[in-house]
Amino acid sequence: MIKTRLLSEEALGQVFTKARTHDAWLPEPVSDELLHEVYDLMNWGPTSANSCPARVVLVQSKEAKEKVL
Numbered sequence: 001m002i003k004t005r006l007l008s009e010e011a012l013g014q015v016f017t018k019a020r021t022h023d024a025w026l027p028e029p030v031s032d033e034l035l036h037e038v039y040d041l042m043n044w045g046p047t048s049a050n051s052c053p054a055r056v057v058l059v060q061s062k063e064a065k066e067k068v069l
Contacts, residue, residue, distance in 0.1 A: 029060065 007015075035058055042054060059065050 039056060042056065057068065059068050
C-alpha cells in the first residue's frame, strides 16, 4: 500500500506539537476584518458530534474587556 502525506512535517508540527495557547496580548486593536476572518476559519474546525460546541465572544471596548475579566 502506498501512503501519501497530505500535510508537510512543518504543518503537522504547527498543528499538533508546537501549537500553544497565548496568554498575553499586544495593546493594539484588532480590525473587524481580521475578527471576521478568524471567525470564518473557526467554522472549519472540528466539533463534537457536529454540534458546534465552541462559543465565541468578540470583545473590543475597554469596558467590555473589564466585564469579561
